[in-house]
Structures are given as structure tokens and as C-alpha cells.
């Protein structure tokens with residue numbers, strides 16, 4: 359049987375880190391992230407409506423997009439992408455620092471994009487957050503970018 363066309367696409371793998379107005383922090387896994395303006399001035403992030411991440415982002419409209427490295431896959435996919443921050447503290451044994459806004463970023467990622475969300479729109483079971491890029495920081499340029507194809511090859515995701 360042939361697979362759906364969208365299954366042929368590959369994606370980079372990220373973690374969206376965020377902080378609420380009251381300082382609650384969280385991190386997820388997200389593949390649906392894209393540059394959406396010239397010169398990297400805006401990016402767009404799809405967030406699942408039922409997750410803790412979107413709850414915090416909607417409060418503060420603050421997030422960082424951390425571009426993950428291949429070597430982070432085995433630890434971070436189960437820890438950040440298969441559990442909710444509502445019921446587990448994902449920052450235990452997770453190397454991170456805070457930016458000047460109090461929003462975490464992952465120090466072992468390739469780097470992070472500091473974002474301010476300027477609007478959100480319905481997208482079925484997700485919402486799309488259009489984000490202004492405030493700054494981009496490369497932390498570990500020697501590492502290899504983690505992709506969804508790599509996760510499939512390693513058996514960390516199906517489909």
C-alpha cells in the first residue's frame with residue numbers, strides 16, 4: 359500500500375521551551391516549525407491544543423525554539439515528547455539555562471531561536487503561532503541536526 363504524500367516529507371526536530379507569566383517552565387518536542395519570512399525575521403510553530411506547552415505559550419507569548427542534535431534523540435524524545443510537563447518536571451537531569459526573559463533554552467542543542475509570538479490561528483488539532491525572531495544563538499556548531507527520518511531509522515517514531 360502506498361503511504362500518504364505528506365509521509366514522504368522530512369522535518370528537523372526541535373524542542374519548544376517556554377515560560378508562563380508566573381514563571382512556570384516547560385519543554386516539548388516539535389517537528390512542525392518553519393521559517394516564514396525572508397532573512398529569518400519570523401518563524402511559525404504548530405502547537406498541539408491539548409498540551410501543557412500551548413497553555414504556557416498562550417499566557418506569555420514567549421518561547422525558544424531549540425534545534426536538537428542527533429545525539430540527544432534517545433534521551434529527549436521519551437522525556438520531552440511522550441510525557442506532559444503537567445505531571446513531570448522535565449528539567450531534572452536536563453542541561454538548560456535561562457535567557458534574560460526567564461525562558462529556558464537547552465545548552466546541549468545545536469542552538470536556539472529566541473521568539474516572541476505575535477499571533478495564533480486555528481489549525482485543526484494544533485494552533486499555528488507566528489513568532490518574531492528576536493535573536494538566533496548557535497551553541498554547538500559541530501553537532502549534527504536531528505531529523506524525523508533519523509528518528510524513524512532508529513525506531514524512535516513510527517510511520
Ligand SMILES: Cc1cc2nc3c(=O)[nH]c(=O)nc-3n(C[C@H](O)[C@H](O)[C@H](O)COP(=O)(O)O)c2cc1C
Nearest residue numbers: 387388389390405406409410411439440441442443
Ligand atoms: C517526533 C515528535 C514530533 C512532535 N511534533 C510536535 C509538534 O510539531 N507540535 C506539538 O505541539 N507537539 C509535537 N509533538 C508532541 C509533543 O512533544 C508531546 O505531546 C509532548 O508530550 C507535549 O508535552 P507537554 O504537555 O509538556 O507540552 C511531537 C512529539 C514527537 C515525539
